[in-house]
Amino acid sequence: MTTTPSAARTAGAAMPDGSPRTHYLNATYGLKSWLLTRDHKRIALLYLVSISVFFALGGLMAVLIRMELATPEGDLFQPDIYNRLFTMHGVLMIFFFLIPGIPAVLGNFLIPLMIGARDLAFPRINLLSWYLYSIGGLFTLWALLHGGVDTGWTFYTPLSTNYVNTSVITVGVGIFIAGFSSILTGLNFVVTIHRMRAPGLTWFRLPLFVWGAYATSLIQILGTPVIAIAILLVAAERTLHIGIFDPKLGGDPILFQHLFWFYSHPAVYIMILPSMGVVSELVATFSRKPIFGYKFVAFASIGIAVLGFFVWGHHMFVSGQSIYAGVIFSVLSMLVAVPSAIKVFNWTATLYKGSISWDTPMLYALGFIGLFTIGGLTGVMLATLGIDAHVHDTYFIIAHFHYIMVGGAIMGYLGGLHFWWPKITGRMYPLFWSKLSAIVIFIGFNVTFFPQFILGYLGMPRRYHSYPPEFQVLNVMSSAGATVLGLGYLMPLVYFIWSIRYGPKAPSNPWGATGLEWQTTSPPPVENFLTQPIVTAPPYTYPAPKRAPEVTRGV
Amino acid sequence: MPAHVQPVRVYFGVFAALMAFTALTVFASFVNLGHANTFVALGIAAAKATLVILYFMHVKGNTKLVPVVILSGLFFLLLLFLFLAADYGTRGWLGVPGR
Ligand code: HEM
Numbered sequence: 058m059t060t061t062p063s064a065a066r067t068a069g070a071a072m073p074d075g076s077p078r079t080h081y082l083n084a085t086y087g088l089k090s091w092l093l094t095r096d097h098k099r100i101a102l103l104y105l106v107s108i109s110v111f112f113a114l115g116g117l118m119a120v121l122i123r124m125e126l127a128t129p130e131g132d133l134f135q136p137d138i139y140n141r142l143f144t145m146h147g148v149l150m151i152f153f154f155l156i157p158g159i160p161a162v163l164g165n166f167l168i169p170l171m172i173g174a175r176d177l178a179f180p181r182i183n184l185l186s187w188y189l190y191s192i193g194g195l196f197t198l199w200a201l202l203h204g205g206v207d208t209g210w211t212f213y214t215p216l217s218t219n220y221v222n223t224s225v226i227t228v229g230v231g232i233f234i235a236g237f238s239s240i241l242t243g244l245n246f247v248v249t250i251h252r253m254r255a256p257g258l259t260w261f262r263l264p265l266f267v268w269g270a271y272a273t274s275l276i277q278i279l280g281t282p283v284i285a286i287a288i289l290l291v292a293a294e295r296t297l298h299i300g301i302f303d304p305k306l307g308g309d310p311i312l313f314q315h316l317f318w319f320y321s322h323p324a325v326y327i328m329i330l331p332s333m334g335v336v337s338e339l340v341a342t343f344s345r346k347p348i349f350g351y352k353f354v355a356f357a358s359i360g361i362a363v364l365g366f367f368v369w370g371h372h373m374f375v376s377g378q379s380i381y382a383g384v385i386f387s388v389l390s391m392l393v394a395v396p397s398a399i400k401v402f403n404w405t406a407t408l409y410k411g412s413i414s415w416d417t418p419m420l421y422a423l424g425f426i427g428l429f430t431i432g433g434l435t436g437v438m439l440a441t442l443g444i445d446a447h448v449h450d451t452y453f454i455i456a457h458f459h460y461i462m463v464g465g466a467i468m469g470y471l472g473g474l475h476f477w478w479p480k481i482t483g484r485m486y487p488l489f490w491s492k493l494s495a496i497v498i499f500i501g502f503n504v505t506f507f508p509q510f511i512l513g514y515l516g517m518p519r520r521y522h523s524y525p526p527e528f529q530v531l532n533v534m535s536s537a538g539a540t541v542l543g544l545g546y547l548m549p550l551v552y553f554i555w556s557i558r559y560g561p562k563a564p565s566n567p568w569g570a571t572g573l574e575w576q577t578t579s580p581p582p583v584e585n586f587l588t589q590p591i592v593t594a595p596p597y598t599y600p601a602p603k604r605a606p607e608v609t610r611g612v
Numbered sequence: 613m614p615a616h617v618q619p620v621r622v623y624f625g626v627f628a629a630l631m632a633f634t635a636l637t638v639f640a641s642f643v644n645l646g647h648a649n650t651f652v653a654l655g656i657a658a659a660k661a662t663l664v665i666l667y668f669m670h671v672k673g674n675t676k677l678v679p680v681v682i683l684s685g686l687f688f689l690l691l692l693f694l695f696l697a698a699d700y701g702t703r704g705w706l707g708v709p710g711r
Pocket residue numbers: 211325326328329371372390391393394397432433434435436437439440441445448449450454457458461462466
């Protein structure tokens with residue numbers, strides 16, 4: 058993407074007289090300037106810190122789960138504690154890390170920069186989203202301290218309505234509140250993308266990350282109200298016994314699964330679509346080629362968002378749903394794999410004959426492509442009625458969705474964080490350690506989760522704290538891999554924090570990338586661009602000018 | 613959007629219509645129409661919702677995008693009902709309990 062020469066000229070690192078430049082980080086100081094900010098960039102950082110806290114907590118639960126599963130006996134935790142552990146792990150990771158994660162951190166930071174706008178359309182609502190998210194999170198943490206929940210993150214009835222006596226309602230309310238944060242973020246993004254694009258930035262000149270964020274926002278707006286209602290109904294059923302889900306009172310427990318998955322299947326695309334957007338950016342930048350089949354990739358995002366609403370019944374093949382509905386859902390689920398496959402093929406075609414550089418973000422992106430493909434293909438296997446009857450509720454499912462959510466979504470998130478970190482903080486991180494982290498995470502991930510495919514196929518059910526001894530070897534492998542994976546995640550934490558103070562200063566465009574966000578300084582000024590950028594070309598117009606020779610790409 | 617503010621008259625007119633529909637709902641609930649009961653009740657409710665959306669929520673006379681947004685919301689609601697019907701409508705066709 059090109060801008061007017063005047064916009065390009067403003068992209069220097071310091072003022073001509075050498076005085077420190079003011080940018081969004083040093084424009085104002087103090088806690089209040091952060092907690093009351095309306096700057097999308099600062100709100101992105103607020104989110105970054107808070108979702109990292111939830112990621113760490115969720116990770117801690119995962120550590121405890123893997124410790125318990127290192128031996129066949131249930132020797133570390135009582136079953137009821139174990140149930141709480143995996144439930145809280147799922148709730149924290151899904152509702153408080155993955156769903157808000159990339160949209161709220163990278164989306165918040167990047168969308169206005171990528172479309173050449175000063176901020177999001179509704180800056181105050183943006184801040185409100187963060188507060189709602191935080192309040193929802195605090196509710197959930199409070200519940201955690203007061204007994205937790207033990208229903209699984211899926212809250213299936215009648216277990217959640219009639220049988221357990223843990224903090225179902227508190228956690229439900231927490232998720233409910235955080236849901237509004239999600240809706241408002243989606244709304245903000247949609248309006249921003251519709252109305253605030255820079256002159257000349259037509260829809261088909263938008264970076265693919267923006268398309269991904271747009272598709273994600275549609276799901277957030279259309280899907281979230283349904284789970285909000287489903288949660289309210291569970292609370293009402295628990296307290297007032299109104300008979301929505303209880304067959305004794307004329308309800309149907311499977312109705313809950315319908316309502317839950319109507320949101321939660323599309324929600325898995327809330328988690329993956331933004332990462333796909335990140336990967337499109339990374340693949341184009343580090344192959345120095347325009348993305349292959351731009352329009353297909355863009356429409357595939359929208360296609361996934363819409364088709365994602367047609368398939369939820371694949372979670373209910375063996376739960377009492379009519380077999381005919383099962384057949385329909387099975388066929389439709391295989392259809393939704395098509396747009397995902399389009400993306401994978403187009404990324405691969407972009408790589409083909411590209412001049413590929415193995416920078417850290419690219420390593421993460423390549424990891425994403427491989428792991429997402431495995432996760433997606435096993436999804437298609439699961440969409441087959443006959444296979445699913447065999448492996449439903451086994452570790453095969455666990456492996457499937459971790460390949461997508463950890464191997465895919467989190468890889469993409471970390472890739473994006475490494476890519477835009479110089480823009481966000483104005484600092485570079487250590488090249489060696491960051492590449493090592495990508496490799497350690499990739500290896501740790503596979504050692505953790507690949508054995509779970511085998512375990513599941515052999516019949517080890519999910520959500521039990523003990524298992525027959527013949528499964529121990531694979532479980533020990535998995536626990537060992539999880540240790541490596543955990544160390545891998547700690548590395549970026551350490552060097553990112555280190556880089557804020559000690560990292561070498563980043564130039565405006567360290568990767569020689571196209572895209573408006575690289576045309577402004579690092580970190581960007583409060584108003585993002587000193588002059589209104591004007592767009593005259595499609596995105597990814599590589600081969601772009603060579604990387605600036607003075608560029609430091611790490612230490 | 614401020615571009616298409618309606619005269620106050622219209623708002624009162626709509627309000628009166630909503631009240632009339634409410635009265636109708638109450639009235640209809642005393643008449644047993646058999647299977648039509650639900651349809652009549654839902655029909656009246658839908659008419660009321662339409663009025664609210666068109667006038668109070670300023671969808672009428674606004675840019676084209678606004679109806680598109682509303683209709684897509686309704687479309688996804690329809691999807692929900694459609695697939696629920698696909699399940700509930702075909703349960704028991706096999707004659708095997710639980711299938
Ligand atoms: C490529 C298309 C996909 C297909 C066809 C597919 C198919 C399936 C099926 C059939 C199940 C149910 C298995 C069972 O419980 O017996 C399932 C579970 C799951 N999938 Fe996928 N999937 C796909 C993509 C994804 C993506 C992109 C994500 C996440 C980002 C995801 C996350 C999950 C989760 C979280 C579960 C398990 C939920 C639970 O029961 O706790 N899937 N998938």
